[in-house]
Amino acid sequence: MKLLTGNDLKTGFVTWWTGTDWSLHIEDAADVGEAGEAILAAEEGARRVNAPYIIAGEQTPEGPRPAHIKDRIRALGPTVRPDLTLKPADPTAGDWVI
Amino acid sequence: MYKYDEYDHAMVAARVAEFSDQVKRRLAGEITEDQFKPLRLMNGLYLQLHAYMLRVAVPYGTLDSRQMRMLAHIARKYDRDYGHFTTRQNIQYNWIKLEDAPAILQDLASVEMHAIQTSGNCIRNISSDQWAGAAADEITDPRPWAELLRQWSSFHPEFSYLPRKFKIAVIAADEDRAAMRLHDIGIQIVEKDGIHGAAFYVGGGMGRTPMIAPLIKDFVPLEDMLSYAEACLRVYNRYGRRDNIYKARIKILIHELGADEYRRQVEEEFAHVKSLGIDPPKAEFNRIAAQFAPPPLDASAPDAIDRSDPDFAVWVDQNVAAHKVPGHAIVNISLKPVGGIPGDASSAQIDLMADLAETYSHDELRVTHAQNIVLPHVRKADLYTIWQKLDEAGLATPNLDLISDIIACPGLDYCSLANARSIPVAQKIAARFSDLGRQKELGELKLKISGCINACGHHHAGHIGILGVDRKGTENYQLLLGGSGAEDVSLGTITGPGFDEDGIVDAIERVTDKYLATRAEGERFVDTFRRVGMAPFKEAIYG
Numbered sequence: 001m002k003l004l005t006g007n008d009l010k011t012g013f014v015t016w017w018t019g020t021d022w023s024l025h026i027e028d029a030a031d032v033g034e035a036g037e038a039i040l041a042a043e044e045g046a047r048r049v050n051a052p053y054i055i056a057g058e059q060t061p062e063g064p065r066p067a068h069i070k071d072r073i074r075a076l077g078p079t080v081r082p083d084l085t086l087k088p089a090d091p092t093a094g095d096w097v098i
Numbered sequence: 099m100y101k102y103d104e105y106d107h108a109m110v111a112a113r114v115a116e117f118s119d120q121v122k123r124r125l126a127g128e129i130t131e132d133q134f135k136p137l138r139l140m141n142g143l144y145l146q147l148h149a150y151m152l153r154v155a156v157p158y159g160t161l162d163s164r165q166m167r168m169l170a171h172i173a174r175k176y177d178r179d180y181g182h183f184t185t186r187q188n189i190q191y192n193w194i195k196l197e198d199a200p201a202i203l204q205d206l207a208s209v210e211m212h213a214i215q216t217s218g219n220c221i222r223n224i225s226s227d228q229w230a231g232a233a234a235d236e237i238t239d240p241r242p243w244a245e246l247l248r249q250w251s252s253f254h255p256e257f258s259y260l261p262r263k264f265k266i267a268v269i270a271a272d273e274d275r276a277a278m279r280l281h282d283i284g285i286q287i288v289e290k291d292g293i294h295g296a297a298f299y300v301g302g303g304m305g306r307t308p309m310i311a312p313l314i315k316d317f318v319p320l321e322d323m324l325s326y327a328e329a330c331l332r333v334y335n336r337y338g339r340r341d342n343i344y345k346a347r348i349k350i351l352i353h354e355l356g357a358d359e360y361r362r363q364v365e366e367e368f369a370h371v372k373s374l375g376i377d378p379p380k381a382e383f384n385r386i387a388a389q390f391a392p393p394p395l396d397a398s399a400p401d402a403i404d405r406s407d408p409d410f411a412v413w414v415d416q417n418v419a420a421h422k423v424p425g426h427a428i429v430n431i432s433l434k435p436v437g438g439i440p441g442d443a444s445s446a447q448i449d450l451m452a453d454l455a456e457t458y459s460h461d462e463l464r465v466t467h468a469q470n471i472v473l474p475h476v477r478k479a480d481l482y483t484i485w486q487k488l489d490e491a492g493l494a495t496p497n498l499d500l501i502s503d504i505i506a507c508p509g510l511d512y513c514s515l516a517n518a519r520s521i522p523v524a525q526k527i528a529a530r531f532s533d534l535g536r537q538k539e540l541g542e543l544k545l546k547i548s549g550c551i552n553a554c555g556h557h558h559a560g561h562i563g564i565l566g567v568d569r570k571g572t573e574n575y576q577l578l579l580g581g582s583g584a585e586d587v588s589l590g591t592i593t594g595p596g597f598d599e600d601g602i603v604d605a606i607e608r609v610t611d612k613y614l615a616t617r618a619e620g621e622r623f624v625d626t627f628r629r630v631g632m633a634p635f636k637e638a639i640y641g
Contacts, residue, residue: 010125011195012149047127051145068571070510073519074147078511080439080521084178084193 001031001059003066004039005074006052014074015049016064022049025086026075027063062096072097099162099462100245100389102210109253110207113214117141118200125197140220142213143199146514150194153216154206158226158244158268159187159465161211166452166463168209170445176202181448183433183441185505185556186265187225187465188216192512214252219260221251221331225267227275228466231392232474234422237289240270242387243296243323246378247285249386250324257331261338262346264331265303277467277583279311280304280559282348283330288317296323300330300360301352304553308589309349312357314364322368324377329368333360392423393460399425399477410485412534416496418481421474429459429473429484430466432495432503436532439521440506441469443493450491458484467556467583468505468544470498500537501545501610502528505556509549509566510573516549518566518573519599523547526603531610540610543623544582559583561624562609563590564602575602579609579635580627588624591632593639605639612638 003026004017015022017039019030032039036054043049056067066072077085079094087093102110117137124134138144142153154169161169169189173181176198177191184190194202206212215222224244231239247266251257257264267276270287278284284299295317302311318326334348337355352360401424405411419428431451434440443451451471455463458480459473466472476484488494497503504527507513509520524547531537546560550567557563563578574596581590597605610623612635617626627635 007145007149010197012145012193014148044131050131069573070147070514070516073510077148078192079519080511080525 001057001064002033002036003029003055003057003064003071004032004036004052005029005055005071006044006049009047009050012050016075017043017049026066029057029064031059031064065096069097099160100157100241100386106210110210110212110214113141113212114200114203114207117203121196121200136218138199139217140214141199141203142216143194143196144217144514146192147510147512149192150196150199151512152191152194152199152202152213153184154189154191154211154213155216155223156187156189156211156465157248158224158230158241159228159467160226160230160241161463161465162461163452163456163463165209165211166448166455168205168211170448170452172202172205173445173448180442180444182439182508183443183465183469183471185467185469185507185554186223187228187467188223189465190508192508218258219262219264220258221254221260221264221266224248224251225265225276225281225467227269227271228464228472229275229419229428229474230270230464231390232421232426232428233271233273233275234420235273236271236422238270238287238294239390239392240268240287242383242390243285243287243320244268245386245390246324246383247327250327250376256335260331260335261340262343262348264334264348266327272585274583274585274587275466277556277559277587279587280308280556280583281311283327284311285323285327287320290317293319295319296326298326298330300364301349301357303347303349304556304558305347306344306551306553307347307350308553308558309353310587310589311349312352314357314361321377321380322372325371325374326364326368328376329364329371332367332371333363393462393475395423395426395460395475396477397424400479401425403478403481407482409489410482413485413494413496414481416500416538417494417498421476425478427476427478427481429476429481430498431471431473431488431493432497433470433493434497434503434528435492435495436502436528437525438492440504440524443471447491447493450487450493454484454487468503470503496534497537499542499544501531501540501543501562502537503544504528505544505546505560507548507555509547509555513549513554515552516566517551517568518549518575520547520549520555520564520566523564523566523575523599523602526599527606530603530607539614541622543610545606546581556583557581558589559587560590561622561627562606567596569596573599575599577602577605577609577639579632580624582624586624588628593632593636595640608638609635
């Protein structure tokens with residue numbers, strides 16, 4: 001699958017294209033197929049996302065998982081500060097990154 | 099400490115107003131990200147893995163308690179309650195919102211700080227010896243010269259668009275505590291026939307092509323220092339490669355030209371520049387230098403230290419250094435607790451260090467390139483009280499220059515350039531060697547970790563260096579031995595095939611075991627490595 005990601009313009013937070021909007025949560029990400037470039041151009045032009053790009057991913061039982069560790073860390077947060085990740089209450093969340 | 103004059107205030111205020119307007123226009127959609135990116139970078143604002151990152155300059159690593167408290171305030175109000183002290187004596191915030199950036203810069207300006215030229219292809223923050231003005235071995239305080247260079251390089255119209263970024267360090271002692279020869283220009287204030295001058299080392303650096311700066315001029319009269327620096331930059335600006343980012347640093351130019359030809363061109367340019375009169379009048383330099391006058395220290399203060407508390411004594415032995423004035427000491431605060439993140443400090447810890455500086459260190463602090471903090475002017479009689487307060491705040495780890503005093507870049511946990519995580523590796527190594535007795539048995543051992551070839555973690559200059567790489571999508575760590583950023587400067591050599599995260603920790607243990615079995619009397623790790631070479635270590639690592 002292909003995922004579209006970027007950063008929120010105002011906050012800089014990592015965001016994922018859900019098919020209709022942007023979400024902070026990778027679980028909401030949609031497979032953009034071959035439409036990524038067109039969505040990217042439209043959304044960046046409308047300032048709903050900053051520095052967007054398309055990545056490879058796979059669908060897993062837990063939801064979409066980026067192929068590269070860098071994007072998995074982007075999706076979760078810093079592995080060395082679980083309290084600052086999107087899943088601060090889940091001590092095993094970092095395992096998903098590795 | 100240097101205090102802004104009306105020009106400094108006006109320049110910074112104008113830049114804050116200008117950038118505030120640029121942010122407003124960006125948020126309103128009047129400029130694109132492509133247009134905005136170079137503008138935000140000129141103000142130290144990056145877009146990193148999780149959010150915007152703001153890098154704030156700490157000129158030559160010196161700041162006062164008011165400024166330090168402002169750093170804590172920014173961490174608390176605009177970030178996530180912590181800051182990260184960097185290997186260039188700066189501080190970075192990892193969770194900045196674009197809409198908050200103007201207010202942050204305004205707050206910084208209120209305490210004479212800014213983020214200007216902490217990114218981009220310009221002259222970056224001038225770095226220096228963190229013990230400047232306090233070290234027993236310096237011939238003068240290098241900071242007035244660093245400040246002069248700061249003023250000269252700030253908004254320098256010719257050098258705002260160099261082929262690549264440019265880093266300058268200034269020291270004034272034979273012991274190099276600033277990795278001076280691994281800078282684009284390293285200046286050492288030296289003495290010749292009773293007169294001080296500047297030795298210019300040009301063309302050093304780390305990154306993907308590490309080089310040790312050759313000596314270009316052994317003695318430049320200090321009244322000519324700016325002109326000579328200008329000449330060095332002009333030759334680079336004229337001939338440095340702009341066609342290939344990987345060959346754009348001055349080290350590549352000097353390597354390709356040869357030091358002799360580069361020197362010839364600099365001398366030719368210097369003869370011209372000298373006629374332009376850019377060096378300051380003596381009175382102006384004296385105005386700057388007067389602001390770095392030594393604090394009023396009482397040389398008759400008690401010299402003895404009550405070492406009856408054994409934990410305190412251990413800390414004194416490891417983290418306290420000799421001051422040039424009797425009865426005083428330099429306190430080195432380690433930001434490397436076992437299990438911690440090298441260089442990180444919470445806002446409460448930053449506030450505490452500010453309080454200690456105000457009460458016990460003549461209102462001065464320093465940031466070190468090793469990501470620690472220094473209280474430079476402390477009465478020995480106050481050491482125990484300071485230690486108690488640091489200990490309560492988790493800031494009394496007695497590991498300065500030991501294996502757990504690790505330099506580590508933010509790595510893939512934060513940095514968009516990184517290929518591998520640095521911090522977890524640092525934490526695992528610190529945990530493996532957590533026994534202080536074992537660390538002290540190993541002695542001085544500088545371990546430095548970078549998460550990519552850009553070498554922000556100075557891995558080339560580590561007695562033991564680690565470079566994180568991406569090997570087919572997984573993190574892999576190369577091991578280097580034998581580097582040094584000090585006066586015995588050298589570049590580390592890769593041992594061989596890399597390791598995974600746990601494997602690199604095991605490899606380091608095999609290396610240190612080999613060192614203990616091989617060392618001669620009084621040898622540090624790096625001394626043993628230089629004596630016996632790579633082969634026995636390689637045998638120990640790979641069998």
